[in-house]
Amino acid sequence: MTIRDIDINVSKDVKAMLREVEKFSMEVMRPAGIALDRLSDPEDVIKKESVLWDVFKRFREMDLHLLQIPKRLGGMAEDLDPMAAILMTEQLGYADAGLTISMGVSSLPFNAAAMFPMPAMQQLAKDFCGDKTGSLIGCWAITEPDHGSDWSLGGNKPKCGPSVTGVLKGDEYIVNGEKSEWVSNGTIATHAMLHVGLYPERGMDGQGLAIIPLDLPGISRGKPLDKMGQRPLNQGSIIFQDARIPKKYMAVPNPDFLKATTGQGLANVNGGMSIVFAGLAKAAYDEAYRYSRKRVQGGSRIFEHKNVKLKLMQMFTRVEAARANARRMALYNFANPMKPSVVHAVAAKCLSTETATRVASDAMQIFGGYGLAKEYPIEKMFRDARASMIEDGVNEVLAIKATEFM
Numbered sequence: 001m002t003i004r005d006i007d008i009n010v011s012k013d014v015k016a017m018l019r020e021v022e023k024f025s026m027e028v029m030r031p032a033g034i035a036l037d038r039l040s041d042p043e044d045v046i047k048k049e050s051v052l053w054d055v056f057k058r059f060r061e062m063d064l065h066l067l068q069i070p071k072r073l074g075g076m077a078e079d080l081d082p083m084a085a086i087l088m089t090e091q092l093g094y095a096d097a098g099l100t101i102s103m104g105v106s107s108l109p110f111n112a113a114a115m116f117p118m119p120a121m122q123q124l125a126k127d128f129c130g131d132k133t134g135s136l137i138g139c140w141a142i143t144e145p146d147h148g149s150d151w152s153l154g155g156n157k158p159k160c161g162p163s164v165t166g167v168l169k170g171d172e173y174i175v176n177g178e179k180s181e182w183v184s185n186g187t188i189a190t191h192a193m194l195h196v197g198l199y200p201e202r203g204m205d206g207q208g209l210a211i212i213p214l215d216l217p218g219i220s221r222g223k224p225l226d227k228m229g230q231r232p233l234n235q236g237s238i239i240f241q242d243a244r245i246p247k248k249y250m251a252v253p254n255p256d257f258l259k260a261t262t263g264q265g266l267a268n269v270n271g272g273m274s275i276v277f278a279g280l281a282k283a284a285y286d287e288a289y290r291y292s293r294k295r296v297q298g299g300s301r302i303f304e305h306k307n308v309k310l311k312l313m314q315m316f317t318r319v320e321a322a323r324a325n326a327r328r329m330a331l332y333n334f335a336n337p338m339k340p341s342v343v344h345a346v347a348a349k350c351l352s353t354e355t356a357t358r359v360a361s362d363a364m365q366i367f368g369g370y371g372l373a374k375e376y377p378i379e380k381m382f383r384d385a386r387a388s389m390i391e392d393g394v395n396e397v398l399a400i401k402a403t404e405f406m
């Protein structure tokens with residue numbers, strides 16, 4: 001038996017929806033993730049005939065991209081049971097964390113656009129809701145080659161400001177600089193939520209937020225990044241050379257407003273990460289448990305050896321602590337969107353990602369030599385989990401930032 005889900009207080013409709021998500025995640029995402037992970041050239045992950053596009057299409061066909069957009073724009077945010085959203089997200093992370101991040105990030109600029117009253121933003125959110133093929137893909141362009149953790153920490157030192165800067169000339173911002181090769185969906189995105197320095201004298205605190213199409217003149221991309229974990233997740237740089245960004249796309253020209261809402265952004269992103277990687281932790285535990293019941297050594301199934309039993313119980317405890325903690329935090333933050341608990345969200349991100357890494361490593365130990373073999377999913381799960389302690393902010397740096405919200 002794998003882990004029994006003891007959060008049973010969900011409606012029949014939600015249970016039916018979860019069955020659909022489980023089917024999609026295990027029959028489409030899991031095998032696609034394994035196939036994409038094995039491609040040695042990250043260019044192949046995004047080529048025309050790649051199974052990646054099938055995942056995008058099926059995800060959109062199931063309306064999983066509508067969860068955070070209001071009904072008036074074509075979304076389903078008001079109808080969403082928060083627990084359903086949590087359980088679905090965990091299941092997607094269980095199936096393939098890298099693809100889940102790719103799908104999640106692809107919605108970010110459009111979810112954000114829905115929150116701004118300007119006609120251009122509202123239209124963008126509407127167009128996204130109507131997209132059932134995956135033709136609109138978002139990314140979150142924040143990290144720069146020389147500014148990683150600086151973005152997580154913020155600050156008003158003029159010498160430590162964004163390298164991507166925008167200067168308002170008439171009705172356009174002239175934007176120059178480079179976002180790093182770590183931008184998720186960076187080479188396949190059609191739109192970006194772009195953090196851009198507008199007031200260099202205010203350092204990181206002088207940034208604005210633009211939500212832009214990426215086919216504007218002066219914008220180009222780097223090559224897909226070759227990396228260790230979450231290989232199905234496309235990443236790559238975005239380069240701005242005198243790019244002209246119409247003023248209507250500068251959703252937040254006022255840095256003070258952006259700073260005042262930093263907490264909401266941190267809570268949202270870290271909260272999502274905590275659920276995805278609690279799902280991955282559970283997947284690694286399940287694999288180890290199943291393997292331990294089959295593998296015979298010393299005349300009995302390895303599950304019968306006390307050290308293996310003890311390790312499984314410790315893994316079980318860690319996984320359940322991470323899942324319960326992520327759910328508790330997410331339910332609170334769903335109910336308090338304007339004043340979420342940032343500290344709980346960051347703590348949950350750190351706990352889930354560290355748990356996923358630890359449990360995947362323990363699972364590898366239980367698999368013995370086969371834990372290292374491509375034949376089994378554990379070595380991929382370990383690599384995917386390890387990346388998460390750096391993703392969306394290094395855990396240590398996020399923890400430092402979170403103390404500002406204590």
Ligand SMILES: Cc1cc2nc3c(=O)[nH]c(=O)nc-3n(C[C@H](O)[C@H](O)[C@H](O)COP(=O)(O)OP(=O)(O)OC[C@H]3O[C@@H](n4cnc5c(N)ncnc54)[C@H](O)[C@@H]3O)c2cc1C
Nearest residue numbers: 140141142143148149182183184387390391392393394396
């Ligand atoms: C899988 C994955 C997906 C990602 N997706 C995106 C994305 O969609 N968009 C995007 O913009 N970025 C993305 N990133 C980038 C990610 O946000 C950065 O990698 C992260 O913020 C760390 O920045 P860095 O890699 O430059 O490390 P650095 O900032 O150089 O940090 C290196 C080390 O130094 C320490 N350190 C650095 N500065 C400080 C400090 N001031 N105080 C204390 N310690 C410090 C850190 O703890 C860390 O251990 C992604 C990264 C990964 C791994």
